[in-house]
Amino acid sequence: xxxxxxxxxxxxxxxxxxxxxxxxxxxxxxxxxxxxxxxxxxxxxxxxxxxxxxxxxxxxxxxxxxxxxxxxxxxxxxxxxxxxxxxxxxxxxxxxxxxxxxxxxxxxxxxxxxxxxxxxxxxxxxxxxxxxxxxxxxxxxxxxxxxxxxxxxxxxxxxxxxxxxxxxxxxxxxxxxxxxxxxxxxxxxxxxxxxxxxxxxxxxxxxxxxxxxxxxxxxxxxxxxxxxxxxxxxxxxxxxxxxxxxxxxxxxxxxxxxxxxxxxxxxxxxxxxxxxxxxxxxxxxxxxxxxxxxxxxxxxxxxxxxxxxxxxxxxxxxxxxxxxxxxxxxxx
Amino acid sequence: xxxxxxxxxxxxxxxxxxxxxxxxxxxxxxxxxxxxxxxxxxxxxxxxxxxxxxxxxxxxxxxxxxxxxxxxxxxxxxxxxxxxxxxxxxxxxxxxxxxxxxxxxxxxxxxxxxxxxxxxxxxxxxxxxxxxxxxxxxxxxxxxxxxxxxxxxxxxxxxxxxxxxxxxxxxxxxxxxxxxxxxxxxxxxxxxxxxxxxxxxxxxxxxxxxxxxxxxxxxxxxxxxxxxxxxxxxxxxxxxxxxxxxxxxxxxxxxxxxxxxxxxxxxxxxxxxxxxxxxxxxxxxxxxxxxxxxxxxx
Numbered sequence: 001x002x003x004x005x006x007x008x009x010x011x012x013x014x015x016x017x018x019x020x021x022x023x024x025x026x027x028x029x030x031x032x033x034x035x036x037x038x039x040x041x042x043x044x045x046x047x048x049x050x051x052x053x054x055x056x057x058x059x060x061x062x063x064x065x066x067x068x069x070x071x072x073x074x075x076x077x078x079x080x081x082x083x084x085x086x087x088x089x090x091x092x093x094x095x096x097x098x099x100x101x102x103x104x105x106x107x108x109x110x111x112x113x114x115x116x117x118x119x120x121x122x123x124x125x126x127x128x129x130x131x132x133x134x135x136x137x138x139x140x141x142x143x144x145x146x147x148x149x150x151x152x153x154x155x156x157x158x159x160x161x162x163x164x165x166x167x168x169x170x171x172x173x174x175x176x177x178x179x180x181x182x183x184x185x186x187x188x189x190x191x192x193x194x195x196x197x198x199x200x201x202x203x204x205x206x207x208x209x210x211x212x213x214x215x216x217x218x219x220x221x222x223x224x225x226x227x228x229x230x231x232x233x234x235x236x237x238x239x240x241x242x243x244x245x246x247x248x249x250x251x252x253x254x255x256x257x258x259x260x261x262x263x264x265x266x267x268x269x270x271x272x273x274x275x276x277x278x279x280x281x282x283x284x285x286x287x288x289x290x291x292x293x294x295x296x297x298x299x300x301x302x303x304x305x306x307x308x309x310x311x312x313x314x315x316x317x318x319x320x321x322x323x324x325x326x327x328x329x330x331x332x
Numbered sequence: 333x334x335x336x337x338x339x340x341x342x343x344x345x346x347x348x349x350x351x352x353x354x355x356x357x358x359x360x361x362x363x364x365x366x367x368x369x370x371x372x373x374x375x376x377x378x379x380x381x382x383x384x385x386x387x388x389x390x391x392x393x394x395x396x397x398x399x400x401x402x403x404x405x406x407x408x409x410x411x412x413x414x415x416x417x418x419x420x421x422x423x424x425x426x427x428x429x430x431x432x433x434x435x436x437x438x439x440x441x442x443x444x445x446x447x448x449x450x451x452x453x454x455x456x457x458x459x460x461x462x463x464x465x466x467x468x469x470x471x472x473x474x475x476x477x478x479x480x481x482x483x484x485x486x487x488x489x490x491x492x493x494x495x496x497x498x499x500x501x502x503x504x505x506x507x508x509x510x511x512x513x514x515x516x517x518x519x520x521x522x523x524x525x526x527x528x529x530x531x532x533x534x535x536x537x538x539x540x541x542x543x544x545x546x547x548x549x550x551x552x553x554x555x556x557x558x559x560x561x562x563x564x565x566x567x568x569x570x571x572x573x574x575x576x577x578x579x580x581x582x583x584x585x586x587x588x589x590x591x592x593x594x595x596x597x598x599x600x601x602x603x604x605x606x607x608x609x610x611x612x613x614x615x616x617x618x619x620x621x622x623x624x625x626x627x628x629x630x
Contacts (some may be wrong), residue, residue, distance in 0.1 A: 005387075015486050021444055021445055021446055021533075022446035022447050022448075024443075024444065024446075024533060025440040025444040025445075026440075026446065027437040027445035028437060028439060028440040028444070029436070029437050029440050029441075029452065030431040031432070031436060031437070031502075031503060032433045032434070032436070032437035032456075032503040032508060033437075033452070034503075035433065035499070035500070035502055035503035035543075036456070036459055036503050036504075036505060039471060039474075039499070040459050040467055041455075041462075042464055042470075042476065043457060043467035043470035043471050044466050044467050044481075046470035046473075047466050047467060047470050048471060048482075050469060050470060050473075058480070061441060103364070106360070107360075107361065110357050110361055110543050111361070113357075115354065115357065115358075116358075117358075121361050121365060122370060122620075123613065123616060124365050124369055125364070125365070125368055126612070126620070127368070127369070127372065127609060128368060128371075128406060130558060130562075130608050130609060130611075130619075131372075131608070131609070132561075132562040132564065132580050132583075132605070132608075133562075133564070134377075134564055134580045134581075134582060134583050134584050135580075135601040135604050135605045137587075137599075138369065138583065138587055138597055138598070138601045139371045139372075139374060139375045139598070139601060140380070141587075142374075142494045142594060142597075142598075143370075143371060143374060143510045143527075146544070147389065148389050148390075148391070148594075150376070150385050150390065150391045152372065152389075153389060153390030153391060156390065157490075160508035179554065205367075205371070208368065209368075213620050224499065240591075255443070262463075265420075266463050266464070266465055268564075268565050269564045269565060270466075272370070272565070273564075273584060276362075280436065286349050287465060290465060290468070290469075291565075294468070294469050294472070295472070295569050299467050300473065304469050304470075305467045306514060307466055307468065307469060308466065308467055310463070310466075311462070311463055311466040314461075314465075315461060318461045320571075
């Protein structure tokens with residue numbers, strides 16, 4: 001009884017101590033605000049500032065949007081690199097995200113049902129996610145080694161000739177066509193290099209377990225009442241999956257899509273350690289181009305402009321996600 | 333609970349197919365499991381082969397003769413002890429300090445009233461959208477030698493140090509949100525009771541809230557630790573000497589050094605991966621929960 005009376009009084013009291021509590025709250029927040037302010041917010045603004053200057057290690061002349069126009073169309077040296085890197089990056093997304101999502105969804109759906117060794121499978125699928133790309137690359141470069149790798153040994157077993165995998169600049173459709181003795185009528189039909197496709201496959205391997213976990217969380221959010229009602233109405237398992245699970249899971253699916261796309265758009269480690277942009281620059285993504293421009297050619301202004309363009313693309317994905325999902329997704 | 337009931341009810345409906353269905357399901361799961369696990373298997377078995385067998389085509393599935401001494405050889409070919417000390421020191425420090433800043437900030441957001449809360453919270457939310465790529469170059473300049481100028485002040489001059497790998501990462505909006513969400517779920521009655529007993533905010537946070545939040549602390553700590561242990565791009569550009577380089581950058585350099593000694597590279601990869609895999613196996617419950625919780629809420 002007393003407990004019901006006293007809290008009302010106590011709850012009212014913070015209003016009177018408001019300024020003191022404000023001071024205290026700001027003290028609590030000070031470390032986080034300082035660190036995030038100094039190393040995140042100010043640098044983000046500074047990046048835009050730097051992108052407006054000629055800036056090779058030290059600040060040079062103001063260029064306005066010159067660095068941007070150089071990348072987009074103005075410079076015969078830069079803009080082909082930019083458009084190629086952008087197209088490579090989107091190809092990387094296209095060859096990674098749908099496959100990753102489809103496999104993760106099927107596996108999550110299977111794992112969601114009561115079955116033996118469920119935890120064991122989930123643990124196993126999750127292991128690549130905690131493994132760094134550096135270590136994974138050391139292994140995969142050897143697995144796909146053209147001379148000694150087991151990948152070619154497996155191909156040999158089914159009677160297919162060895163491939164150069166991560167060292168193969170030719171497009172996959174070109175390779176497939178030439179295997180049947182066909183020459184493609186146009187160069188743009190060649191498709192992404194085999195190296196880029198292998199890069200995508202390794203990326204799928206890395207993120208699979210993470211996405212399974214998110215899909216499992218999404219599945220557990222679907223109320224069992226829907227399933228029960230459907231079963232009472234005599235729905236088949238396939239109908240339940242396509243008419244109930246998939247539609248009700250769509251917020252999760254969309255969330256996974258944007259998170260996975262952003263993950264690939266900004267991935268650096270995987271490209272750097274697996275191919276370092278090669279062969280023949282067929283895997284040189286925008287992030288790698290930023291890295292080379294800024295830290296190998298010491299062009300901070302140009303690098304910042306490129307990073308800013310990439311940031312805009314990523315922000316677009318994030319904003320679309322917020323808009324579409326609205327309140328369904330919360331961080332934290 | 334509800335799920336178990338539904339499934340029990342569901343089983344008779346599919347009584348014709350459960351065995352075939354279960355076998356098919358396991359077949360799919362096992363095939364994927366083999367593909368996922370193969371690189372680990374290949375890494376460990378290759379690390380135990382001798383130099384000739386490691387390069388044999390087609391590769392032997394299991395080493396004909398075990399060579400555990402490869403691990404010692406690999407360890408002695410590079411300053412691994414130093415790399416590990418660096419990584420462990422950086423990861424542990426980042427994790428501990430980040431949890432402290434996150435708990436304080438999360439507590440303020442979850443349980444205190446103050447002016448500017450809404451605005452500040454929105455700003456924190458917005459920083460989650462800034463990708464690391466956007467801040468990489470200015471942060472690099474900020475860390476450059478102090479004779480350079482950063483916004484009119486001398487730059488920090490932190491290249492080749494521990495602080496360059498620690499300080500920028502000791503606060504994360506992500507952890508703050510994770511902890512805030514957990515703190516919000518602590519009943520008001522507890523804080524009321526604490527206040528009656530004369531406990532201030534810090535006291536209440538330390539003696540009541542934190543002991544109740546251990547699962548959330550482990551989750552946030554694991555996610556931070558994993559990120560710090562696997563950090564690559566940042567230490568790659570701000571460190572140049574083994575004295576401060578972490579294991580990931582060390583392993584990347586070792587790939588060149590090892591050259592054709594592939595069995596040694598696999599041994600090194602194994603001991604770089606092993607600690608974090610073991611940590612994950614021990615604490616996976618918390619990590620998986622955290623990702624499910626922060627990823628999606630219904």
